[in-house]
Amino acid sequence: MADGSQSVTFLALILPFLAAAIAPALTRVFKHNAAWVLALAPLFLVVHFFGYLGDVADGRTVTGGYSWIPSLGVDFAWFIDGLSLTFALLISGIGTLIVLYAGGYLKGHEQQGRFFSFILMFMGAMQGLVLSDSFMMLFVFWELTSITSFLLIGFDHAREASRRAAIQALVVTGLGGLSLLAGLLVIWAATGQGTLSGLLATGDALRAAPFYLLALVLVLGGAFTKSAQFPFHFWLPNAMEAPTPVSAYLHSATMVKAGVYLLMRLNPVLGETVWWETILPVFGGTTLIVGTLLAIRQTDLKLMLAYTTVASLGLLVMLTGFGSEIAIEAAVLYLVAHSMFKGALFMVAGLIDHEAGTRDVRRLGGLRSAMPITFAAALLAALSMGGLPPFFGFLAKEEIYAALNFSGGWNGVFTVVAIVGNALMLVIGFAVALKPFLGAAVETPKHAHEGPVLLWLGPLTLAVVGLVAAVFSGVSHHYVSEPMAAAVAGAPVEIYISVVPHASLALLLSLVTIALGIAIYLLLDRARDAMAGVLAAIGWGPDRGFDQVIRGLIRLADAVTGVIQNGRLEVYMVVTFVMIAIAVWTPMLVFDELPSMPSVPDLTFYEWTVFAIAIIGLGAVVYAADRLTAIVSLGIQGFAVALLFLLLGAPDLSFTQFMVETLSVVILALVMTRLRLHPSDHRPTPEKLLDMTIAGACGLGFALLLLKVTQIPFDATLSEFFSTYSYVIAHGRNIVNVIIVDFRGLDTLGEIAVVMITGLAILALIRIRVPRTSKQPEAAS
Amino acid sequence: MNLVYAFAIAAQMGCGVYLLLSRHGMRILIGIVLLSTATNLLIFVAGGLRFTAPPVIEPGLQVLAAETANALPQALILTAIVIGFALVSFAAALMLKTYRSVGSVLTSDHVDAEALGSPFDREAPRNA
Numbered sequence: 001m002a003d004g005s006q007s008v009t010f011l012a013l014i015l016p017f018l019a020a021a022i023a024p025a026l027t028r029v030f031k032h033n034a035a036w037v038l039a040l041a042p043l044f045l046v047v048h049f050f051g052y053l054g055d056v057a058d059g060r061t062v063t064g065g066y067s068w069i070p071s072l073g074v075d076f077a078w079f080i081d082g083l084s085l086t087f088a089l090l091i092s093g094i095g096t097l098i099v100l101y102a103g104g105y106l107k108g109h110e111q112q113g114r115f116f117s118f119i120l121m122f123m124g125a126m127q128g129l130v131l132s133d134s135f136m137m138l139f140v141f142w143e144l145t146s147i148t149s150f151l152l153i154g155f156d157h158a159r160e161a162s163r164r165a166a167i168q169a170l171v172v173t174g175l176g177g178l179s180l181l182a183g184l185l186v187i188w189a190a191t192g193q194g195t196l197s198g199l200l201a202t203g204d205a206l207r208a209a210p211f212y213l214l215a216l217v218l219v220l221g222g223a224f225t226k227s228a229q230f231p232f233h234f235w236l237p238n239a240m241e242a243p244t245p246v247s248a249y250l251h252s253a254t255m256v257k258a259g260v261y262l263l264m265r266l267n268p269v270l271g272e273t274v275w276w277e278t279i280l281p282v283f284g285g286t287t288l289i290v291g292t293l294l295a296i297r298q299t300d301l302k303l304m305l306a307y308t309t310v311a312s313l314g315l316l317v318m319l320t321g322f323g324s325e326i327a328i329e330a331a332v333l334y335l336v337a338h339s340m341f342k343g344a345l346f347m348v349a350g351l352i353d354h355e356a357g358t359r360d361v362r363r364l365g366g367l368r369s370a371m372p373i374t375f376a377a378a379l380l381a382a383l384s385m386g387g388l389p390p391f392f393g394f395l396a397k398e399e400i401y402a403a404l405n406f407s408g409g410w411n412g413v414f415t416v417v418a419i420v421g422n423a424l425m426l427v428i429g430f431a432v433a434l435k436p437f438l439g440a441a442v443e444t445p446k447h448a449h450e451g452p453v454l455l456w457l458g459p460l461t462l463a464v465v466g467l468v469a470a471v472f473s474g475v476s477h478h479y480v481s482e483p484m485a486a487a488v489a490g491a492p493v494e495i496y497i498s499v500v501p502h503a504s505l506a507l508l509l510s511l512v513t514i515a516l517g518i519a520i521y522l523l524l525d526r527a528r529d530a531m532a533g534v535l536a537a538i539g540w541g542p543d544r545g546f547d548q549v550i551r552g553l554i555r556l557a558d559a560v561t562g563v564i565q566n567g568r569l570e571v572y573m574v575v576t577f578v579m580i581a582i583a584v585w586t587p588m589l590v591f592d593e594l595p596s597m598p599s600v601p602d603l604t605f606y607e608w609t610v611f612a613i614a615i616i617g618l619g620a621v622v623y624a625a626d627r628l629t630a631i632v633s634l635g636i637q638g639f640a641v642a643l644l645f646l647l648l649g650a651p652d653l654s655f656t657q658f659m660v661e662t663l664s665v666v667i668l669a670l671v672m673t674r675l676r677l678h679p680s681d682h683r684p685t686p687e688k689l690l691d692m693t694i695a696g697a698c699g700l701g702f703a704l705l706l707l708k709v710t711q712i713p714f715d716a717t718l719s720e721f722f723s724t725y726s727y728v729i730a731h732g733r734n735i736v737n738v739i740i741v742d743f744r745g746l747d748t749l750g751e752i753a754v755v756m757i758t759g760l761a762i763l764a765l766i767r768i769r770v771p772r773t774s775k776q777p778e779a780a781s
Numbered sequence: 782m783n784l785v786y787a788f789a790i791a792a793q794m795g796c797g798v799y800l801l802l803s804r805h806g807m808r809i810l811i812g813i814v815l816l817s818t819a820t821n822l823l824i825f826v827a828g829g830l831r832f833t834a835p836p837v838i839e840p841g842l843q844v845l846a847a848e849t850a851n852a853l854p855q856a857l858i859l860t861a862i863v864i865g866f867a868l869v870s871f872a873a874a875l876m877l878k879t880y881r882s883v884g885s886v887l888t889s890d891h892v893d894a895e896a897l898g899s900p901f902d903r904e905a906p907r908n909a
Contacts, residue, residue: 567895569888570804577798598784611789618796621815627807634811637793641818649833649850650825653858657818660866664814671873675807675880683803691802699795702823703787709827710783719828719853723845726838726852733838735845739856751860758867762874 006064009078012048013131015041016095016124020117027113035103035454038116042099042123045092049085053479056085059492063133063197072136079133079197082483083264086332087130087257089480090339094253095123097458101347102245104454105354115155119249122148126254130261133195135184142180142222145255146173152250153242165238168546172225172235180222180262186215199269200490206269216270219262220279227259227313230287234543237294237306244350247302248458252309253343257335260316264331268490271323280321285417287314292424296524297531301349301359301432305342308385308428311421312338315400318414320488322403329495330399332485337384337392337466344381344462345432348374351455352436357445361431366441370448373456375437380463382433384470386426386517387510390499392470397422397513399497401506419513426517431524473498577694584701588708595707607647614640627672635665652736786826793819806876806886813872817865821858828854 019041026034052062065077080088102119106112125144132138147170154166190209193199199206206212223229228236239251250256263280270276291311298304312334319331351374353359356367368375380391387397400422404415450456469476477495485493501507520527535541564575588594603611617637624630638661646654683691722735722743732738740748797819800812828851836852838845845852880886883893 567892569809569891570802573802577802600784603785607785611785614789615792618792618815621811622796622799630808630811634814638814638818641822644822645825647833648825648830649835650855650858651835653821653825653855653862656859656862660862664866664869667870667873668810668814671810671877672807674877675886691799694802695795695797695799698798699791699793702794702819703791706787706790706823706826707783710829714829716829716851719851722852723836723849726845727843733840735836735838735852736855736859739852740859744856747860751863754864755867758871762871765871765874765878768878 008048009062009064009080009131010066012045013078013128014124015044016120016127020120020124023116023120024113027116032103032107032112032454034113034116035100038120039096039099039103041120042092042095045127046089046096049088049092052080052085056080056082056483057479059483059486061197065133068134068137073194074136075134075195076137077133077195078131079195080131081487082480082485083261083487084130086336086480086484087254087261088127090336091123091126091130091254094249094339094343094462095119097343097347097461098245098249100454101248101350101458102243104452105245105350106243107452107454111155115152115243115245118148118151118155119245122152122250122255126258129258133197135188135194135196138196139177139181139184142226142258143174143177145250145258146170146177146226149173149239149250149255152246153239155243155246156241159241162241165235165241169235169239171550172232172546176222176225176232176259179218179225183215183218183220183222186211186218190215196265199266202269207273212270212273213275216273216275216279219266219270223259223262224283224317225259226262227256227317228287228310229259229283229314229317230290230310231542233287233291233310234541234546236310237303238543240300240302240306244302244346244353247306248343248346248350251306252346253339256309256313257316257339260313260320260331260335263317263320264328264488267320267323267328267488271320277321277323281318281414284314284316284318284321285414287311288318288421289417290314292421292428293531294535295428296424296520296527297535299361299528301352301361301436302346304361304428304432305346305349308425309338309342311425312342315418315421318417319400319403322414324403325485325489325491325493326399327403328488329481329485329493329497330396330403332481332488333392333399333495333497334396336469336480336484337396340462340466340469341381341384341391341393341429344377344459344466345385345429347455347459347462348378348381349432351451351459352448354455355446355451356436356448361435364436364442364444365439366437367444367448368437370441371437371450373450373460377456377459377463378433378437380467381459382429384463384466385429385433387422387513389501390467390470392466392476394499394510395470395473395497397510398506399495401509402497402504404509405505415509419509419516422513423516423520426514427521427524430517430521470499574691574694577698581694581697581701584705585697588701588704593708595704595711598707598711610640610643610647613637614644628669631665631668631672634668635661638664650736652734783826783830786822786830790819790822790826793822804888806879806888809888810869810872810876814865814869817861817868821861821865824854824858824861 019038023034023038026037030037055062062080063077065075068074068076078084098119099116102112102115106115109115122145125141125148128141129138129145132141150166150170153169154162156162157166187199187206188194190211191199191202191205193202206215209215225232236251236256240247242251288311291307291309291314295304295307295311298307316331316335316338319327319334349359351371352364352367355371355374356364358364384391384393387393400418401415404411404418469480477497481495482493485495614637617633617635617640620633621630621637624633638657642654642657642661645651645657722739726732726735726738730738730742732742793815797812797815800808800815803809803812832848832850834846834849836845836849836855876886879891883890885891
């Protein structure tokens with residue numbers, strides 16, 4: 001790639017973040033009309049990525065990037081093929097419409113600028129996610145989408161439901177993100193590839209690797225949480241607490257598809273195994289059925305749509321899992337179709353809410369004359385969702401049924417699953433698009449009329465694009481669907497499906513689906529009541545389970561803290577020293593690094609004397625009957641150490657030790673005279689023995705460690721440096737002093753500061769007056 | 782020669798730990814002194830004990846003569862001794878103050894903060 005194009009793509013990657021930075025200021029000046037300006041950022045991305053369509057359709061990929069953390073082999077690099085390009089276009093295209101829609105939806109909202117900022121940040125993160133080449137970059141953007149999603153769900157942070165939903169989404173997708181990170185690291189270790197482009201070139205290496213299953217499960221942990229697969233689906237409906245532009249953008253069109261993106265991206269290297277072709281269809285199929293059944297139960301337009309989103313994600317995962325070429329084509333077509341019709345329907349739901357004041361489907365009706373444009377958009381989107389010709393959803397569904405013919409052993413089961421799921425989705429689509437508009441006019445909380453252009457532009461555009469892309473399916477297949485399917489399949493593919501119905505088994509299944517859907521639609525109220533009854537009978541769900549887990553976690557943390565941080569000094573001490581003893585002993589024992597026994601040395605008379613003084617002093621310290629004796633003995637053994645320093649060529653140390661030891665004894669004796677103390681040791685004998693054992697283990701451990709240290713070759717580099725340069729550079733002959741005041745002068749400054757601060761602290765401690773509590777001293781001080 | 786030093790340090794360190802583990806403020810103070818002295822000695826011995834001439838460059842020479850003691854651990858220990866002294870002084874003041882306000886140097890009597898209970902106990906009704 002030419003350098004110019006490289007920097008434009010880099011600009012495209014950071015442009016949403018730049019727009020996010022100026023959004024609040026811009027909104028302060030232009031109010032809601034700032035949307036028109038801010039929408040230019042994603043529009044620029046659309047135009048930029050359109051430029052790649054030709055190249056990518058010809059089977060080329062676009063790569064580029066900059067060095068980021070060379071020491072870890074991590075680059076800031078992007079990789080654009082059919083899959084990432086389609087996602088990028090969806091993100092920027094729908095993003096443009098969403099920014100405009102948010103301008104109308106949150107018109108007059110105090111925090112509209114903040115909202116723009118968050119949603120543009122999300123756009124940047126999502127864009128980065130699908131364009132990333134390096135694993136680390138992918139992971140960073142992946143987590144960034146979770147964080148921006150948290151901010152957007154909790155946008156209305158004054159309400160507790162919002163805060164709960166935001167935290168829930170963050171916990172579920174955040175944990176999934178960690179799982180993904182672990183998975184990517186396993187893949188990295190197994191194949192030696194840290195980039196997607198590199199990994200895709202490895203062929204069967206990953207499937208043959210011994211850690212294949214571990215990598216698969218970890219990656220699925222990330223993908224299934226992000227794409228709300230059962231049983232992790234519960235966070236997505238709760239995320240409907242967010243303002244509707246967020247639901248339309250993050251929680252139907254883009255972010256929740258990140259998991260599907262990941263599966264599609266890794267299909268060429270992780271797929272086509274028994275595990276892949278079992279786990280994905282089973283979880284996907286379950287999610288499809290659970291999602292649609294739960295959607296039937298809802299009366300809130302947004303919740304109905306949210307559960308069908310869960311179902312659709314299940315369908316996508318199921319299709320990706322089949323792994324056949326035609327299933328991949330179906331998944332690709334359905335993903336594109338879903339992004340458009342679901343985004344449009346969410347925006348319609350928000351429009352109805354905005355204009356009529358309610359989203360309860362039972363309290364809406366007859367809006368067709370009041371909101372004709374909205375009705376048109378809703379109808380077009382719903383027909384696509386229902387899979388009727390000549391809409392894009394029709395292409396997707398025909399392809400899905402064609403794919404089921406090739407899915408092998410469990411063919412029948414998955415066919416039934418797909419028919420029921422699609423029929424129920426058609427029901428929900430019509431319920432959202434038709435119920436509020438048809439029938440007799442119902443009194444709504446607000447007097448409904450058509451919304452402003454900012455609000456209907458988005459849904460109408462998406463719905464119309466869904467129609468146009470289907471009618472001109474040759475063009476859309478060539479530039480979008482085929483390159484994307486080729487990237488997923490890992491080989492070139494051709495898609496033939498068009499809006500002209502042709503007699504086949506797929507068409508027959510379509511007709512069954514539509515008939516079933518219309519039948520259920522007519523019985524919707526009864527079906528809803530039945531579902532409500534079933535759910536009430538079950539009573540427990542993952543949503544409540546989440547709360548129980550969080551509560552349990554807090555209790556566990558409390559209990560663990562109570563044990564570890566129990567406020568008893570002796571427990572802390574025992575734990576600390578036991579750990580130290582273990583840390584010292586374990587390496588020596590495990591790695592068999594015990595020192596060899598040195599010969600008993602030949603010491604001079606005066607050295608023995610000094611040792612004797614030290615040991616006698618020590619014994620006296622520990623066993624002294626009264627405190628004064630102990631303190632004086634402490635001084636004796638301290639002086640013995642000072643003598644040792646003197647004998648071993650460290651006069652400076654010796655002098656300091658004498659001074660400090662004297663002062664310590666004086667201070668301790670001063671403190672002593674102010675306290676009347678209990679007789680020496682009050683511990684019961686078993687405790688004494690335990691403490692002795694710990695102390696012995698520590699002491700002996702360090703003795704052995706020291707012996708080992710002295711037995712390995714001594715690295716004198718630093719010592720020689722100081723010996724050589726002390727006089728030449730620092731003009732001092734006493735090397736110890738030169739090190740202290742010159743080479744490590746800053747260190748000494750810190751030391752002086754410590755001593756000074758300690759002095760001030762002591763002064764403050766002595767001066768401060770603390771009210772006496774429990775026991776009074778037996779003698780006045 | 783290292784053997785004797787190693788076991789002298791072991792004895793000193795063991796006594797220090799033993800005193801730190803006692804539940805008696807005054808003994809803990811002495812334990813701190815012993816442990817810091819032992820640690821200093823440990824660093825000193827680990828730095829090598831081959832020569833015992835002080836590391837001072839003779840007049841007329843530019844670099845240190847061979848067969849002198851290692852200067853680096855000495856410099857480190859010099860800092861450590863002073864910091865250790867500051868620590869002991871502060872601990873002594875703290876112990877004195879504790880004795881004056883609580884009336885005991887036994888750690889088992891220092892339970893004023895624990896008597897206030899766990900912060901979770903007060904949040905419990907909200908979570909329930």
